[in-house]
Amino acid sequence: MFCPECGTKGGGKFCVECGTKLSPPGPATAQAVEPPADWSREARHDRLIAHPEVQALLKDAAKQSGSRVSGEQLIKFYDKHLAKFNYGIAVGDVASIAAPLLTRLGIKTGKxxxxxxxxxxxxxxxxxxCSLTALGLEMKEVEQASDGCVIEAAIPPDLLVYQGTLVVTLTDLGDRSQVDAATKIGGQYFDWGKSSRLLDRLFTDIRAFRA
Structure with missing residues (x-):
């Protein structure tokens, strides 16, 4: 080490030349990674969700979803009323058995x-x-790319659909972004407008979003 007063190279607790007390260098410490100052231009999903401001926005969105009765609960609730139209087969059984079979047969719908x-x-x-969170859709997969990401969310079953997914692809265009969204509803030919309503809400939320 070098003395901060006279510059003499040496060791120990004091400089051998001028007697100044020497402070040995401490152990090297890793520098904390700072979140991006402007997260609005951050394309990496993992960096975004680690940002404190983004986490706060997601928590607010979760509050908007409220306490909802799940699709499974609705199906069970109405089973006693609907089973007679299915020859005694519960709607829950139809959803868990028939829908995957029909999907494998190529029966599906979507927008x-x-x-x-x-x-x-x-x-x-x-x-x-934030929109997906407020809608109560569970994120299943996120595929990261250099210029954006692909998000897959599960559409929960209800009285309109048995099962489904919503896939959103986001691509960086500089000051703008390309958003491509697609619903995939398996096991049925019609979803009675559910896909259109979901997409309407998603794009309305994205356009209206203010941070």
Whole structure:
């Protein structure tokens, strides 16, 4: 080490030349990774959800979803009224057995929608995550790309659909973002407008999002 007063190289607790007390260097410490100052332009999903501001936004969105009766609960509640129309087979059994079989047979429905939104990629991604959270849709998979990500969320079963997924692809276009969304409802030919309503709500939420 070098003396901070006279610059003499040496060791020990005091400088051999001028007697100044020497402070040995402490152990190297890893620098904490700072969150991006402007997360609205951050394309990486993991960096976004680790940001304190984004976490606060997601918590607020979760509050909007409220306490809802799940699709499974609705099915069980109405089973006693609907079973007679299914020859005594419970609706829950139809959902768990028939729907996957029909899906494998190629019976499915769904809607797609694409839009370029006037928001950078981080803003659009967080808006999408908040919308899905407020809608009560569970995120299943997130595939990261260099210029955006693909988010897959589960559409819970209810009296309109047996099972389904919502896939949202977000692509960085600089000051704008490309949002492509598609619903996939398996085991039925019609979803009685559920896909359209979900997509309407998703894109409305993304356009209206303010952080």
């Amino acid at each position: 797609t929608r694409s839009e370029v939104v006037s928001a950078p990629i981080g803003h659009a991604t967080v808006a999408t995550l």
